[in-house]
Amino acid sequence: MQPAEKDDASRIPPNEEDEAREMERLGRERPKVFKTKWAEFGFCFAVVMSQFITEYFVSGFTVIIPVLAKQLDIPAPAIVWPASAFSLVVSTTLLPLGRLGDMYGGYPLYICGCIWFGVWSLIAGFAQNELMLDFCRAMQGLGPAALLPAAVLLLGSTYRPGPRKNIVFSTMGAMAPLGFFAGIFFAGVSGQYTTWRWYFFIGTILIGVVTIVAVLCIPSDIAERKAMGVKMDWLGSITIFSGLILVVFAITAASHAPDGWRTSYILVTIIAGGLILATAVYVEGWIAEQPLLPADVFHVKHMKPLVIALLFSFGSLGIYLLYATLYMTEVMNGSPMKLVAWYVPVGPGAVAVAILSGYVLHVVPGTFVLIFAGVTWFIAPLLFALAPIGANYWAWAFPAMVCATLAIDTTINITTIFISTTMPRHRQGMAGALVNSIMQLGIALALGVADVVVTGTSHQGTAKMYKNAFWLEVGCAGLALVILAGFVKIGKAKSQTPIDEVAAGT
Incomplete structure (x- = not known):
């Protein structure tokens, strides 16, 4: 075996062409932390499944709502809460939990998130009334809020920018629609042939499998993370969490309040939430030693318009996921199992996009991919809005299903890779939290507005009020497309030196 000094010297690129070749090689090879391909496979399986189990508990719940509401005697106006509590908690706690990952490591955060998620999913299966179900769904939300940023942290810290990273992140992106389909499938089977409780029990089993593989295959990064000296921004965490939860609550609850937006508690919560969020901006900008969301994150070129476009794109996603299911159930008379059959294109479509993305993202500019995604976001609701x-x-x-699958996969893939690649190693948890916060907030806010539209036009009939929601989605998707086409430019996700090495001059 040759001395390390000689080996290092032999790898110094003599010119730019050799340097580019070396970057390409490093971007394709297996990370040294994995001794075998099976170790890498186990790691990737455990981490990418975070998207799968999260979407499982988002999509399937919509399918079992009618059966569940009947058995637990939940009135129609109140059914919005077990459906919304999950996303409400996820969207408001992602940033603080992402910071915990940067402080203590993705490994402990991921394992704790899995255990928490599994415990409350199991308890939800034994819910006896509306209050118990609401509480369990809220507690469930803390699981994905830990898993999602930890997943991006682990993948972003393990893989160098390049084709291998693109493939892994694309696989994680594919897990979202696959998990969405799995949720609908098992909810349909449970609701029609057994009991809705098995939807939660099956989800618990899935989480249990992921937890076991994660414990065995994810390398510990606790010591490395502690050495980085990242601190918690407690004041920022409290103000951001409080402000977001009040604003999202007000928007979600407004359409079901006695006097709508004029209801006193709606006005109080949205005003209080707005003031607290304004305080959070001041805290993050001028007081916090290590802000939860540093201002320089948005100094990355094209980051600001990208974030705005993503809010509208993921808002479109939220409206589509709920109202496409409701439309096919109530207007197209789809039974639970027929609904499962209608959603089948999501599965193979997600796999195809994942495979394709992994091999083209380092060749095709990201801007082109995002514009393509924007067009498919626009077409999916337009078809439902125009359908006779x-x-x-x-x-x-x-x-519409095909377009939605393309939109979801490509958007998640390119934005997660871009944001992860532009963040240093000590901010990978925040990168994951940022991506998923944008997604969950976009979904929660758009669903709140869509609920107002649907409730306000319910006198027009079931089909018409759902079509109004789709037209709202068309507007969101169209605005996102304009922003992406006019103001966002992202290059190819090719092999390159990680930002930490660039900063260190290595």
Whole structure:
């Protein structure tokens, strides 16, 4: 074996062409932390499944709501809360939990998130009334809030920018629609053939498998993270969490309040939430020693318009996920199992996009991919909005499903890779929290507005009020597309030196 000094010297690139070749090689090879391909496979499986189990508990719940509400005697206006509590908690706690990952490591955060998620999913399966279900769904939300930023932290810290990282992140992106389909599938089977409780029990089993693989295959990064000296921004965490939860609560609850937006508690909560968020901006900008969301994050070129566009894109996603399911159930008369069959294109579509993305993102500019995603975001709701009553599934809903799958996968893939690559190692947890906060906030806010539209036009009939929600989604998607096409420019996700090495001059 040759001395280390000689080996290092032999790897110094003599010119730019050799340096580019070396970067490409490093971007394709297996990280040294994995001794075998099976160790890497176990790590990737455990981490990318975070998206799968999260979406499982988002999509399937919509399918079992009618059965569940009947058995637990939940009135129609109140059913919004077990559906919203999950996303409400996820969206408001991602940033503080992402910071915990940067402080103590992705490994402990991921394991704790899995255990917490599994415990409350199991308890939810034994819910006896509305209050117990609401509480369990809220507690469930802390699981994904820990898992999602920890997943990006672990992947972003392990893989160098390049094709291998693109493939892994694309696989994680594919898990979102696959988990979405799995949730609908098991909810449909449970609701029609057994009991809705098995939807939660099956989810608990899935989480249990992920937890075991994670414990065995994810390398510990506790010592490395502690050495970075990252601190918690407690004041920022409290103000951001409080402000977001009040604002999102007000928007979600407004349409079901006695006097709508004029209801006293709605006005109080949204005003208080706005003031607290304004305080959070001041704290983050001028007081916090290590801000939860540093201002320089938005100094990255094109980051500001990208974040705004993503809020509208993921808002479109939230409206689509809920109202496409409701439309196909109530207007197209889809039974739970027919709904499962109609969502089948999501599965193979997600796999195809993941494979394709992994091999083209380092060749095709990110801007082109995002504009393509923006077009598919626009087409998916437009088809439902224009579909006549009694429309054929293959002519209208099927192409909408294909477009939605393309939109979800490509958007998650390119934005997660871009934001992770532009952040240093000690901010990978924050990068994951930022991506998923944008997603969850976009979904929560858009659903709140859509609920106002649907409730306000319910006198027009079921089909028409759902179509109004789709037109709102068309508007969101169109605005996102304009911003992406006009103000966002992202290059190829090619092999390059990690930002930490650039800063260190290595």
